Amino acid sequence: MLLCDFLRHELHAFAVHVGCEHGVCGACTILIEGRAVRSCTQYAAQADGADIVTAEGLAPPGTLNEVQRAFMKHHALQCGFCTPGILCSVAHFLRQTPEPDERRVREMLSGHICRCTGYTSIVTAILEAAAMMRKGS
Amino acid sequence: MPDGIETISKRWIGAAVGRKEDEALLTGQARFIDDLYPIPGLCFAAILRSPHAHVRIRRIDVERAHQLPGVRQVITGKDVLELIGPLPSVVKAPLPYYPIAIDKARYVGEPIAVVVADTRYNAEDACELIDTEYEVLPPVTDLRSATERDAPVIHEAVGSNVISRRSFSYGNPEGAFAAADRVFEFSYSLPRYASTPIETFGVIAQFERAPDRYTVWSNFQGPFVVQPLMANALRVPGHRLRLITPPSSGGSFGIKQAVLSYIVLLAAVSRKAGVPIKWIEDRAEHLTAASASSDRLGTVAAAFTKDGELTGLRFRNTANMGAYVRPPEPASLYRMHAASNGCYRVKNISIDNELVVTNSTPVGLNRGYGGPQFYFALERIMEIAARGLDIDPAELRRRNFVPTGAFPYKAPAGAVFDAGDYEAALSELLRIAGYEELKERRAAARRAGRAFGIGLAAGVEPSGSNMAYVSLEQTPQERRRADRKSGANASAVVAVDPSGQVTVRLCSCPNGQGHATVAAQIVADTLGLHPDDIHVVTEMDTLTSPWSIASGNYSNRFAAIVVEAVAKCAEQVAQKIRLLAAAALDATADEIELHEGYARVRGQSNRGLPFRKAASRAHWDPAGLPDAIGPGLHECAIISPPVLDPPDDEDRIASAVTFGFVIDLAAVEIDRNTGAIRIDKYASVHDVGTQLNPKIVEGQVHGGFAHGLGAALFEELAYDDQGNFLTGTFADYLCPTAVEVPQIEIGHVETPSPANALGAKGMGDGSSMLTPAAITNAVADALGRDDISLPLNLQRVWAFANGHDATTKSRPAISSIRPAGRAVGEMLTGSGKITLFAPVQEVWRRLLDPSELAASIPGCSSLTQDEIDRYSARVTIGIGAIRGTYHAQIELRDKNEGSSLRLLGKAIGPLGFGSGSGLVTLQPETGDRTRLEYSYEAEVGGKLAAVGQRMLGSVMRYLIGQFFRSLERRMRPAARLDWRSWWLRFRRHGSGGEA
Incomplete structure (x- = not known):
């Protein structure tokens, strides 16, 4: 069984969205041991014992993290189907690259397909979230 | 009010x-269709689809599939025929559209059978166990050849692939063209593409008795005018087909209208199987067989006075419907019809429309719906005329705009433009784009030998459709016989x-x-x-x-x-x-x-x-x-907005409630060495009336532009000339990503609409309609040639930039072996050689030994001899995650004892079909060794072509190499595994073979 199917249909982690099942669109991205990983291109058994975070777990229940707040503020999501995967990639990216410039953000984002937004608002949101997180820490 | x-x-x-x-x-709290389990006892469906573009179904044997544990039912088109009728459209030609193939399949991906099982995994596995036998018919896959006299006919009862023709005339177009100082004409083709929402189609269907009724949860988005059609197809009264949508839907851009076919199919399957069913489309299914924009051939002509007044327009449109007309088609050809003057005050217009079927996926709603095609014609001819008249393209448009004081404006074909100030929008565009400076930069770039171009495109954005506009497909006499339709x-x-x-x-x-x-x-x-x-x-x-x-x-x-x-x-x-x-x-x-x-x-x-x-x-x-x-x-x-009357007897119709305005400017620079387009500037001004929520408006503008950019530069649902579908993954069908979408300048002009209390106009299609034209105009300007076709990928732009012919002709079949120079065909030919540690006679004997063949063919699970030199085999092959079991037939021919033979093979499986032939020659070498040389050519189709074409050549090389290496290993006595063979193996791995 694919990891994405296991997370969705066995654990009911429905934030894991499946958009292509061949590792291109990025909607199914989750964090495994803190690294952003496509959950559609590996089997559930391969993740046995691993620490997994999906978009449900990026912030404590009832709250939004800095990136989620910036996405809301800048209208960085429309249908929201690609969003949970992007949020997971951003979590990994900003930990590694706390001071990104636009080019780096766009390169990171190029692993995700969003058909609604045209990406501009997502880039703005990520850059602002990074700045807020730097200020906060 | x-x-x-x-x-x-x-x-x-x-x-x-x-x-x-x-x-x-x-x-992650939003709930989409695949997150719903609204009823207990759900089973899961998978769909077996036609690997061929055009076949008669000879036989479907579901027995083995049925025996797989967990499988409840396997249902074919013939099985559901008692439960469903065809989905009707306004086209009266006899080409019934069912959501599953009945006796013929007419496009790659057309459903052939549905498996219902306890899990999706089991359902998909069972699809592979369905044995099918097809009579392969010659396909029609492009618009040009579809209308030729000797073209294969897709729907025999129609007798032609042209299913309808209608001509329209408004004002006096003949007079306008006769009196014109200048006439410009432009012919073009436009590819099919799709907006590909990231969430695919999903349907949960339940049939219940007492009374007989269907409940269907799906991410269908309307128009609900097709609900009565669906109920009718399912042979139940309207209220016995209950449609429910989930709280969230992962994008559509029109595409999810086409879920309607699967609502009907899975509702009937649920009834037949006696269980509620969930079906979630996968991406390959979506790209192959969901829906698409209509590809077009067209010619547009424009009559002008020498001062640049547009006095007449003539459109000839040939639209591809795909293999069937799925309602609400042929609406894509008629959505822009009533506004065929675009944003201009031209009065004299003639339109000739031709609807054509080909062996391709039925078309449907897609962002801009008919707009990108229409504006590609109109806004390209405006640019061409501007150059011919030596008038600045912005100025030429300004001279012809519907004047600001003329609203509400009744267009010649019946549209009523509610409000607008096109001149103000143009001025704003030129301001935010820095037009004068761009022109100076263009002049400087050209002096330096660089290819820099500027292109404009403008148009109205019809919103809130009159439900009757699609009936323009019918003559006024036909409409009079039908019930009156109007409004929204x-x-x-x-x-x-x-x-x-x-x-x-x-x-x-x-x-x-x-x-x-x-x-x-x-x-x-x-x-x-x-x-x-x-x-x-x-x-x-x-x-x-x-x-x-x-x-x-x-x-x-x-x-x-x-x-x-x-x-x-x-x-x-x-x-x-x-x-x-x-x-x-x-x-x-x-x-x-x-x-x-x-x-x-x-x-x-x-x-x-x-x-x-x-x-x-x-x-x-x-x-x-x-x-x-x-x-x-x-x-x-x-x-119900009061303006939306039915079409009149002169084929005029108020086709929509509001007509927003969009005007775009693109400036590009082209690298002649690579064909790369750099978007130097893109600016877009919109009049959406009152902006109800500026943040949402802004988001729609950006999104519409990204779709237009994708259509302009990357996206094409491509078929080869055998009807094989070639772009079944997101690695083949290229959507723009964050590194390809540039920042754009956005401006607004607000002329509130009188059509509603808030002054708002519909918006959302926006630049998706105009960006393809604007970018093409800029590329044409940069390169000084008008025969520019989409998508403007590197290969094509390089050809345009270097004086080559890059018009879209039919694409060489991936399946056919062609002379050198045809890149796709070449991928599937190859040759190699290997030294075997056995004398020629021994090698010959083993090549003819079925058990030896079975052991050496990669993935072979069984091999039986049917007659002398003819074998049947079952072979499982995987390319990445795409694994399938194939029925192969192998034949040995042209045997020259101890010297050479020819292997012919063909295989069919759920992932497609393939055939090939190989020549094997043997030559003795010193030390009881044999030198074996082989060459092969192969062809493939079906899903393999759609999802694997980039890898096919290397996979083929690998598999064939694996066969001979395995043969070699089996012949080599353990004792002979000396340093020399290790060295040979090492070299082989290093060089990757000689194919």
């Missing part, structure tokens, strides 16, 4: 309010519950456009509340929602029509609250204002009561209400 609506305070409308939808989406109903419910809480119910099926947010803004303004206080339900349920045929999300209808229903409904509630408050406060209703959560006597801030308290009386004290106030607070409003 109802009197009270003027009292909307405008406090929330027009503000960039944050979206109600976002929190659930950001935290919209409905909304606003209810206040006993605790005073407000809930709004919409029938607009949003897929991410923020309808809930905007509806809450409207209701909050009317009721004097905060948008957060308003709960908005966007799930549609045809048994409980106040829907009608126009319901759904298409044609930018939310801001054009739906908002009017919401505003009117909110006002009905407000009026009742005012009456309730007036009774309690001993005032008249006219004196009551709803503000900041209170119902107060105007001007007396201490004389009021909380909204909730005023409202609750309708529930808690109905017997005590004054006579003028009815009990309860549950209002419904259904509106």
Whole structure:
């Protein structure tokens, strides 16, 4: 069984969205041991014992993290189907690259397909979230 | 217009309010179709699809599939024929459209059988066990060859692939062209592409008895005009087909209209299988067989005076419907029809339309719906004319715009443009783009030998469709015989519950456009509340929602029509609250204002009561209400915009309620060495009337541009000339990513629409209609040639930039072996050589030994000899995650004992089909060794071609190499595994073979 199917249909982690099942669109991205990983291109058994975070777990229940707040503020999501995967990639990216410039953000984002937004608002949101997180820490 | 609506305070409308939808989406709490398990006992469906473009189905043997554990039913087209009829369209030619192939399959990906199993995995596995036998028929895969006299006919009963022709004339086009100083003409082809929402189609279907009825949950988005068609196809009365949409839908851009086929199919399968079924489309299915924009061939001509006045237009359109006409097609050809003058005041227009079927996926709604095709013709010819007349393209457009004082403007083909100021929008565009400076930079770049170009495109954006426009496909006589159709109903419910809480119910099926947010803004303004206080339900349920045929999300209808229903409904509630408050406060209703959560006597801030308290009386004290106030607070409003009459006998129709305006400018520089396009500047100005929520408007503008950019530069649903589909993954069908979409400049001009109380115009298609034309104009300007076709990928632009012919001719078959120079064919030929540690006679013997062959063929699970030199085998091959079992037939021919033989093979499996031949020659070498040389050529089709074409050549090389290496290993005595063989193996791995 694919990891994405296991997370969705066995654990009911429905934030894991499946958009292509061949590792291109990025909607199914989750964090495994803190690294952003496509959950559609590996089997559930391969993740046995691993620490997994999906978009449900990026912030404590009832709250939004800095990136989620910036996405809301800048209208960085429309249908929201690609969003949970992007949020997971951003979590990994900003930990590694706390001071990104636009080019780096766009390169990171190029692993995700969003058909609604045209990406501009997502880039703005990520850059602002990074700045807020730097200020906060 | 109802009197009270003027009292909307405008406090929330027009503000960039944050979206109600976002929190659930950001935290993974939003629920999409595949997240729903609405009933117990769900089984799961997988669909076996045609690997061929055009076949007659000889036999479908489901026995082995049926025996797989977990499989409930395997259902073919013939099995459901007793339960479903065809889905009708306005085209009267006899080409019935069923959602599953009955006796013929007419495009790659057409459903052949549905497996129902306890898990999706089992259902998919069982698909591989269905044995099919097809008679392969010659396919028709491009528009040019479809209309040729000797073309294979796809629907025998029609007798031709041209299923309909209609001609239209408005004003005096012949006279205009005869009197013209200059006439410009331009022929073009446009590829098919699709907006590919990231969430694919999904359907949950349940059949229940007593009474017989279907309930279907799906991410269908409307138009609900097809609900009666679906019920009819399922042979139940309308109310026995209940359609429900989930709370969230992962994008659509029109595409999810095509879910309707699967609603009918899976409803019937649920009945046949006796269990409720869930089916979620995968990406390969979506790209191959969901829906697409209509590809076109066209010629446009424009008549001008020498001063640049556009006096006549002539369009000839040939539109590809795909293999069938799926309703509401052929609407894509008629959506722009009534506005065929674009944004210009030209009066004389002729239009010749031709609908054609080919062996390709049926087309349907896609962002811009007919707009990109129409504007590619009109806005390219404007640019070509500007150059021919030596008038600046911006100036030529300005001279021909519908003048600012002329609104509402009745266009020659019947559209009524509600409001606009096109000159102001053009001026704003030129300002934000820095047009004069761009022109200077272009001149400087050209002096330096660089290819720099500027292109413009402008157009109106029809929104809120008249449901009758598709009947232009029929003649006035045919329309008179049919029931009258017109208009565009919209409905909304606003209810206040006993605790005073407000809930709004919409029938607009949003897929991410923020309808809930905007509806809450409207209701909050009317009721004097905060948008957060308003709960908005966007799930549609045809048994409980106040829907009608126009319901759904298409044609930018939310801001054009739906908002009017919401505003009117909110006002009905407000009026009742005012009456309730007036009774309690001993005032008249006219004196009551709803503000900041209170119902107060105007001007007396201490004389009021909380909204909730005023409202609750309708529930808690109905017997005590004054006579003028009815009990309860549950209002419904259904509106129909008055302008949308049926088409008249001169084929004129007011096709939409509002006509926004979009004007775009692209400046590009082309690298002649690589064909790369750098977008130097892109600017876009929109008139959407009143911006209800500027943040959402901005998001739609960016998104529409990204879709237009993809269509211009990357996207094509490609077929080869055998009808094989070539772009079945996101690695083959290229969507723009964040590194390809540039920053753009956006401007706005607001001319409020008189069509609704809020002054809003529909929007959302936006630049998706104009960007392909604007970028093509810029590329044509940069390269100084007009024969530019899309998509403008590196290969094509390089050819254009270097004087080569890059027009889109039919694409060489991936399957065919062609002379050198045809890159695709070459991938599937190869050769190699290997040294075997055995004498020639031994090698020969082993090559003819079935058990040896079975052991050496990669993935071979069984091999039986049918007759001398003929074998049948079952072979499992995987390319990445795509694994399939194939039935192979192998034949040995041209045997020259001990010297050479030819191997012929063909295989078919769920992933497609392949065939090939190889020549093997043997030569003795010293030391009892044999030198074996082989060459092969192969062809493939079906899913393999769609998802694996980039890898096929190397996979083929690998598999064939593996066969011979395995043969080598089996012949090599263990003792001979000396340093020399290790070295040979090492070298082989290093060089990767010689193919």
